[in-house]
Amino acid sequence: MTANVKYADVEVGTEIPARTFAVDRADLVRYAGASGDFNPIHWRESVAKAVGLPNVIAHGMYTMAQGGRYVTDWVGDPGAVVDYGVRFSSPVVVPDEGGATLEISGKVEKKLDDNKVVVALTARSEGQKVLTRAKAVVKLA
């Protein structure tokens, strides 16, 4: 495993630059196909509304994957991620026109043994926290 970030170079509180990810309906259709999760609440507005949602919502796993990408882009080698968990606190609502945006930020919360660190993530859409308790354990160089 060859992480691009050195354990010695980070401290508790080290921030990873925030990023914004766009998500639209086509992304959700593609994700449905690749993941096998064809729940229509992720692509049919009438179904989403019929079950009480404000509109089509992103797959929680799509949002989680963007958080994962944020961490793996920072560390370079995705194999350095040894543990990744989230709680889905609020759905990412994806309107037909314009889609939605996800703002993700993170910082080193803890340094563990064996060059591992805990990265705590924050993910928001339309000002709402969409992930809570989002943490990745990453093995650095």
Next chain:
Amino acid sequence: MALNRDYIGRTFPPSEPYEVSRVKIREFADAIGDDNPIYRDQEAAKAAGHPDVIAPPTFPIVVSLLSPALEDPGLGLNFSMVVHGEQRFEYTRPLRAGDVITCVTTITEIKSLAGNEKMSVETDIKTVEGEPVCKTHNVIVERGA
């Protein structure tokens, strides 16, 4: 609808072996908009110390969704009311192309929570040779009608 509490603690038989392919990894990486070469290019993966391309950290959702546990009619799960509550992937080593894996799923908890049904599921992902790869923890919530 209340889920069947008799299913608490139940472990389901191993899923059919699933072969992780380079093509599926690339398709999944494309779908999450991730162009990391370690998902696509064997040479890049080898340079990073992997025998072959590896899968994104959230890829095992593809196989855990194939678990027979959630479709067991006796459980009484209404999929149209299900939302994802929590998800975690705990790796022993990265999942990679060429791995043939099976999932063993256990329902660890079912409880009522503010009018919803909350179910926790653990899935143990191993190669068919018995090598542990990843453990997933999944909480789904069936919203009250």
